[in-house]
Amino acid sequence: MTSGPGPPATLLDWFAVRQRDLPWRRTRDPWRVLVAELMLQQTQVARVVPRYHGFLDRWPTATSCADDPPAAVVEAWRGLGYNRRALNLHRAATIVRDHHDGVLPADLAGLLALPGVGPYTARAVLAFAHEADGVGVVDTNVARVLARRAGRRLSPSEVQAEADRAVPEGRSWAWNQAMIDLGATVCRAGRPVCGDCPVSAGCGWFEAGAGAAESDPAVGSAGVPGRQSRFEGSDRQGRGRLVDALRSGVVGADRLPSVMGWPDDPERARRVAATVVRDGLAVVDGTGALALPR
Numbered sequence: 354m355t356s357g358p359g360p361p362a363t364l365l366d367w368f369a370v371r372q373r374d375l376p377w378r379r380t381r382d383p384w385r386v387l388v389a390e391l392m393l394q395q396t397q398v399a400r401v402v403p404r405y406h407g408f409l410d411r412w413p414t415a416t417s418c419a420d421d422p423p424a425a426v427v428e429a430w431r432g433l434g435y436n437r438r439a440l441n442l443h444r445a446a447t448i449v450r451d452h453h454d455g456v457l458p459a460d461l462a463g464l465l466a467l468p469g470v471g472p473y474t475a476r477a478v479l480a481f482a483h484e485a486d487g488v489g490v491v492d493t494n495v496a497r498v499l500a501r502r503a504g505r506r507l508s509p510s511e512v513q514a515e516a517d518r519a520v521p522e523g524r525s526w527a528w529n530q531a532m533i534d535l536g537a538t539v540c541r542a543g544r545p546v547c548g549d550c551p552v553s554a555g556c557g558w559f560e561a562g563a564g565a566a567e568s569d570p571a572v573g574s575a576g577v578p579g580r581q582s583r584f585e586g587s588d589r590q591g592r593g594r595l596v597d598a599l600r601s602g603v604v605g606a607d608r609l610p611s612v613m614g615w616p617d618d619p620e621r622a623r624r625v626a627a628t629v630v631r632d633g634l635a636v637v638d639g640t641g642a643l644a645l646p647r
Contacts, residue, residue, distance in 0.1 A: 358502055358532060358552045361521040367551035368531035371538070373398075376405055378530065383457040383482040384415050387445070390477045391438045391469060404433060416455040418446035424645035427634065428600045436596045440633055440646075441469025459483055472513070480520075480529045489516025490529040493577055494536025500574035501540060504557020509575040542571070591615060591625045596634055599645045606641035 358364055372378075375398065377389035388408060392401045408429055412418035418426065423443040430439035445467040449457055457478065458464050464475035473492055479485040489495070491512055499515050500507050507515070520528050539546050545563065553559045558570055571577045584590055591613040598604050598612045609622040626643065629635045635643040 358498060358519060358535070361524065361528065363551050364531050364535065365521075365524065365527055368527060368534060371534065372530065373534055373538070376402060377481075381482050381484070383459070383478050384413075384449075385409055386478050386482040387457060387470075387474070388412075388442065390474045390481075391442050392433060394438060394474075395435055396433055400433065412446075414455060415446040415449040415457065418443060419450040422647045423633075424647050427596065427645055431597065431600055434593065436593070436634055437632055438469060444468040445470060457482075477529075480525045484526045486522050486525055487517055487520055488525055488529075489513065489518075489520055490533070491516045492533060492536075493542075494540070495529075495532045496574060496577050497542060497571040498532060498536045498540045500571040500577065501545075501558040501563070501569070502552075502556050503570065504561060505570045506572075506574040507570075512575045542577075588625050588628075591622070592629055595626060595629055595643070596645075599635055599643060603638075603642045603644045606643075609643075 377386060380386065389401070389405060392405060392408075411429065412421070412426075421443075423440055426443040427436055427439045430436055433439075448467060449455060453463075458466070459479075461475055461479065464470050464478055465472070470478075473490065476488050476490045480488045480490050491499075495516060496507070496512050499512055503511075503515070516532075519532075535550070535552075539550050547553050547556075547559050547563050550556070550559070556563075558568075561568070563569075594613050595604065595609070598608075604612055606623075609626050610616045610619045613622045613625065615622050626635070630637055630643065633646060636646050637643055
């Protein structure tokens with residue numbers, strides 16, 4: 354390997370000892386893998402773990418999820434944030450039920466055709482459910498590891514190509530999980546623990562004297578996000594407040610400003626509420642009141 358994460362045995366041996374015990378790693382069921390991956394998008398592992406089991410106890414298959422109204426899934430998503438993921442999961446489950454006999458597609462194109470399933474999620478299902486060879490799973494952690502190994506910023510195509518190339522034949526599941534754990538626990542965004550890294554040899558950034566944030570090649574590299582916009586007072590916060598209120602019942606048009614946290618800005622409340630309706634997270638009745646889709 355040139356810029357890859359080192360000899361396969363080294364990383365896999367490290368993973369065999371240091372891997373995190375996570376519930377979605379105990380299954381190869383594509384539906385359960387998909388649920389985990391959608392829950393984990395932009396949500397910390399610690400928040401997902403207690404919700405994962407409860408969700409799958411209620412909806413153990415895509416068909417069981419599709420058979421319930423979307424409102425039920427949105428209601429069950431409380432506390433996980435980014436509520437469109439819940440709606441997309443229900444939409445995907447409906448397509449799987451209606452067009453795939455209740456079984457998730459086992460190919461990249463079929464998975465990418467599902468609502469809310471992008472390149473990362475599709476490859477995660479292939480690697481973690483089907484253990485497909487040559488499939489690199491690139492999340493923020495993996496992209497950071499690969500950029501630092503290369504010692505330079507990487508484009509989207511370079512990141513994916515390197516991730517795919519590095520996967521040892523027959524070890525797709527373990528390798529991709531190891532890469533994610535390496536980035537999450539050792540090659541961290543802040544204060545990486547290079548001394549504990551099993552593949553520091555050959556790492557471009559480490560050998561150049563890792564530690565200077567301004568020289569970190571992961572910053573600005575594809576797949577590594579910059580600083581997120583402020584949440585407090587944002588439209589995202591108002592949207593979240595509205596969906597939380599809708600989980601408890603109908604919200605009349607006159608209540609939108611107070612529910613969304615902008616009692617003195619009804620125009621903003623109406624504008625942002627319209628985006629919630631447009632995204633399918635709410636419906637409007639004849640009186641202008643909003644409710645979850647049924």
